[in-house]
Amino acid sequence: MSENLLEIKNLEKHFKLKKSIFSKVRVVRAVDDVTFSIPKNSTYAVVGESGSGKTTLGRTLLKLIEPTGGEVIIRGVNIFELNNKDFMEFRRRMQIVFQDPYNSLHPRKLVKTIIGEGMKIHFKGIGEEEIRNRIKTVLEQVGLREEHMFRYPHEFSGGQRQRIAFARAIVLNPEFIVLDEPTSALDVSVQAMVLKMLKETKRDENLTYLFITHDLSVVDYLADYVAVLYLGQIVEKGKKADVFTSPAHPYTELLLSSNPIPDPFLKRDKIIAKGEIPSPINPPSGCRFHTRCRYAQEKCKLEEPIEREIREGHLVKCHFPLI
Secondary structure (H helix, E strand, C coil): CCCEEEEEEEEEEEEECCCCCCCCCCEEEEEEEEEEEEECCCEEEEECCCCCCHHHHHHHHCCCCCCCEEEEEECCEEHHHCCHHHHHHHHHHEEEECCCCCCCCCCCCCHHHHHHHHHHHHCCCCCHHHHHHHHHHHHHHCCCCHHHHHCCHHHCCHHHHHHHHHHHHHCCCCCEEEEECCCCCCCHHHHHHHHHHHHHHHHHHCCEEEEEECCHHHHHHHCCEEEEEECCEEEEEEEHHHHHHCCCCHHHHHHHHHCCCCCCCCCCCCCCCCCCCCCCCCCCCCCCCCCCCCCCCHHHHHCCCCEEEEECCEEEECCCCCC
């Protein structure tokens, strides 16, 4: 087994809705008791429908959003227990690339300033020439040129902006990067170039990724491990090969069935889900997927399933796994 870089234990993020004179205080359980470990130098993908809690999970484990409960342990330290001063070193090691390259870059700052700002904060006493040389190096790593550092974000295409956002993340020599659907806003041809760049940089810089996406084709290309998130909870997790070839949870089976196959002559049975994902304000009793599951039985409505290991490293949260 690989050494784990991050261990996420019982992570929770609940949002309280404002109370009105007509209603009681309600809670949105965006992330609810999530536990998994990310091996060093791996790509761990988190997949699920819109509204399943993927982005909230990524931001909470980086402490961009204050957690409701749980632990995130890196190198034996629970980062949620650190004060702001002690947390700064871990902030440098843990970076994020946001989904929208149009909103994640300051429109009135040069690329040089956007990328170099973090270096001035984390590397005290660093000189301007050293900053410029480092920016030049990371721009070349992501497929851009030195001259691009003297332009503004609006002068670039979507794919180039996302490369700049990635350069801003790796300029601080991090160990871990959360990639929050970094290619979903890009054209398919541009996606391919960005994904290739992500894969090469991970290898060259010994990075570890948490890759958030709903595109299973991208997961198949990039990921080593997969966690399937539904209504704030992980329902299945394990090595990508195990989860993709032998899905054990009905929701995973549904997601794989909905993923397009690049062969117009290949026919397969499509699984149509019943209804839409329920509200995290009032999740269903028992198994949260039972309202849409074609295999659901009475037990699924009454009892919440316990996570079980069906093969080494492959875990599922289901009363009747597909094995």
